[in-house]
Amino acid sequence: MTSEGATEPKGYRALLPMLLSYAASGGSLVISSAAQLLTFAILARWLGVDEFSVFVAMTAVANIAVHLCGLGSMECLVRRVARDRTIYPVMLGHNIILTVASGTVLVLVGAFILPFFFSLSPDRVTNIAMVTVMLVTNIVLVRLIVLAEQIFIAHSDFASANAVVVGFAVARTVAAALACIVFSVSTVAAWVVWQFVCHLLVAMVCLHVLKRLGRPRYAIVGEELPQGLYFAIPFILRALRQNADLLVLSLVTTAELVSSYSVARRMLESSYLSVEALNRLIYPGSARLSAAGLHHALDRVLRVLAAATVIGVAAAVAVFLLAPVLPYLFGSEYVSLVGFVRLLCWVVVPLAIWSVAVEALGASGYHAPRAAVMGLGSVAGAGLAAWASWYAPPTGTLISFYVIETAMVVAAWGVFLHFVRRDRESAARQVLAPGEAGA
Structure with missing residues (x-):
């Protein structure tokens, strides 16, 4: 247990490791931001105004839903594992259960409602399928990839966390460039398939790398459920x-x-x-x-x-x-x-x-x-x-x-x-x- 005497190093020399870590962390996010902006620009040009507006609208809905996925469980993983590494298996299992359960509900609800407002294909069944794939991609797979980043942060492994951020952003840019510039993708329905494959590959790589930290122990940590909701709800409201x-x-x-x-x-x-x-x-x-x-x-x-x-x-x-x-x-x-x-x-x-x-x-x-x-x-x-x-x-x-x-x-x-x-x-x-x- 942390004592009241807990302190941190003082002085400029003690700040040097933190400054170096920030340079790496900040650099990774800058690269990620630049890659995201380039991806955004490629899609805006090749999809055209009408298709791009549909993509932006559906992405906005997913951006709200993704904060519900997992019910805020990632924060408690970072907070508690940062204090006690031995609790990691339980907190990982807690995250996986809540992410899969809430993600499934969000995708099913979205797949039922959104096809009434967005048309990715004139065929009704195909439209529902494409909407579902896009929701799985932008809610469940995104949440799993972000979870990998947060796990590394909880273990103070900022190099791996930065690699996840940069790798994910670059992968999306490469996917957009290949889809739009090389293969002339010009509809949201076609881009959804490329986006799903890209996210799935990144998620699989993250899960493979995370194996070295240990296997999950599946259990719900009851006292963290309200804490997680307190953490998630502000982000949902902010997205709104x-x-x-x-x-x-x-x-x-x-x-x-x-x-x-x-x-x-x-x-x-x-x-x-x-x-x-x-x-x-x-x-x-x-x-x-x-x-x-x-x-x-x-x-x-x-x-x-x-x-x-x-x-x-x-x-x-x-x-x-x-x-x-x-x-x-x-x-x-x-x-x-x-x-x-x-x-x-x-x-x-x-x-x-x-x-x-x-x-x-x-x-x-x-x-x-x-x-x-x-x-x-x-x-x-x-x-x-x-x-x-x-x-x-x-x-x-x-x-x-x-x-x-x-x-x-x-x-x-x-x-x-x-x-x-x-x-x-x-x-x-x-x-x-x-x-x-x-x-």
């Missing part, structure tokens, strides 16, 4: 918020504005990866330090805050400067793209700031308050984004982004500091209690 503005814009503005805005949003998500690289590196250590109280990790979290802010500003500046290049990738028809990207790129700074606080709450096991902050922020944000996008598109949409993320900074850090203070006071009472009893 991220699509509210796109949905409303598609009803009140032109296809070009919607398309350019969606690409700008993808650029914002890509720029945030530089901050995510830091958070994923810090999480296991924060989990160990905060085991005896969140106040033990305060100094570490404040240092991470400073680093995340600098990284966020640097990412925003880089995206701002590179924005004029994007029309060469996506096509000249994206008239509003550069303007949208340059206006949205600065959102990554408040996003980086509040993400540090919620990651620290998660690492310390405070998932209920973390879920409350992210969940309420997402619900309120979805409403504000939808209203602003309807009332004054697209200016209102852009303004709502900054209002939402700034409010999240205030809420997240307010909750974080509250629990730091509460844990410190609780520790002080425990120290005084023996003395009072002796008196």
